[in-house]
Amino acid sequence: MKLTVLRNFLNETGDISRFTGRFFAEAFKPRYEFAELLRQAFFVGYKSLPLVAVTAFIMGLVITIQSRPTLVEFGAEAWLPKMVSVSLVREIAPVITALICAGKIGSGIGAELGSMKVTEQIDSMEVSGTNPFKFLVATRVMATTLTIPILAVLADTVSLYGGYLGANIHGVVSWDLYWNQVFDTLAFSDVLPSVLKTFFFGFAIGIIGCYKGYNSNKGTEGVGRSANSAVVVSSLLVFILDLLAVQIIDILRLT
């Protein structure tokens, strides 16, 4: 039983690796599907914007409110903007953005491609002289890889604004003082690795969603399963990639 689980895990890992290899082999060769890439970027980026912004705002607000009592205990309330900005920009905003996108976009891609597979739309595309891998997979993976970092930068900004309001609920921090402290604390080495890792998060969300949808089977039940496992696997992968990124940043002494 355990051996079967291990074998299935290794098979799945191998299949995902092959799928990723196929992406690199096909995505950068002509013919390029720019129109479809823009359409997907619109859906992935623009349509996720409100959800990401609201979540980031709430996270900024909540983290600030929760952190305040501990700092007050040590008489370090003035450090609140410094502490909150580092934790939000380095970790919370990118990871929350990636998880929101894994839920919203990963499941959407998994379900859409899954239903296209079971209703023979992917076969139909191939018969129409279109490489469905390029048209459906390459465009979606590129869209998630390019737009999730932009969403993460937006989430950084909005969460910091949430932090400002949070800091002013029980205390008084002026607008200028708050932002001066934030920019004083944040260094290039905080922002760059945090943005860089979101490219990998975006890639993982896109490739897993597409892999699960593209290989969907067993009819409508399979579509549901594809959407579900796309969210589970890509969310897990976001955490694993985050762990790796933190280790690499630490080794390179960027923090």
Added chain:
Amino acid sequence: MIPQANIMPEMETEMVDGPVIQLKNVFKSFGNNNVLKDFSLDLNKGENVVVLGKSGSGKSVLIKCIIGLIKPDSGTVTVLGENIPDLNHTDLDKIRAKVGFLFQSNALYDSMTVRQNLEFPLRRHRANMSKSEIDNLVIEALTNVGLAHTVDMQPSELSGGMKKRIALARTLILKPEIILYDEPTTGLDPITGREISSLMCELAKKYNTSSIIISHDLNCVKIVANRIVMLIDGKCYAQGNYDDLKNSNDKQVQQFFQ
């Protein structure tokens, strides 16, 4: 003993330039399931051949081998003089531009309007066409199937019969020489099924196409078939016209016509 009935005389008169599709000794299996076992078939120009067989007998696998969606384990699948399994992607696309495929589930793209669905193959295969030429072809294809008013509708707004007609219009828009139909009347009521079958005959005459039709709907078979090929146990078990097979004494053949 395999009963081989005579081909209809009127069909013989339409035979020109030899077969447009020729399958020779095709084998295909999935694991231990041997779907096609030494299957051979010729489709002549202007001919409508129906492949009749039970569900799961490998009919859909057969036409997917012809269009290159599935690779046979062995045997040759020659379409318009080219052996499909040997072709690279570019050459396969050239052949596919001349072969239409109507899917059982219609396979209309849900995220696109009817117009975009019809434009999709045109933009791939006729990249140098102007916008007005594309528009004219779309309207012509929709008029042919009597649904010009649906041009800006979404597939989800259409009934089953309308979807089938739109799928047929999309198949015909490239003016293919050969059309492969995968169960064109399945899931439709008898009246709509008859309408679709008549439309298939009408369009085949208008555009002088040759067709392979996968079906187990006898009403459709009776209307469209010049010749019927019975796919039983992965082989071409019997062939002939509708009346020949209906009057056959073979038990397996009789099962379909009772």
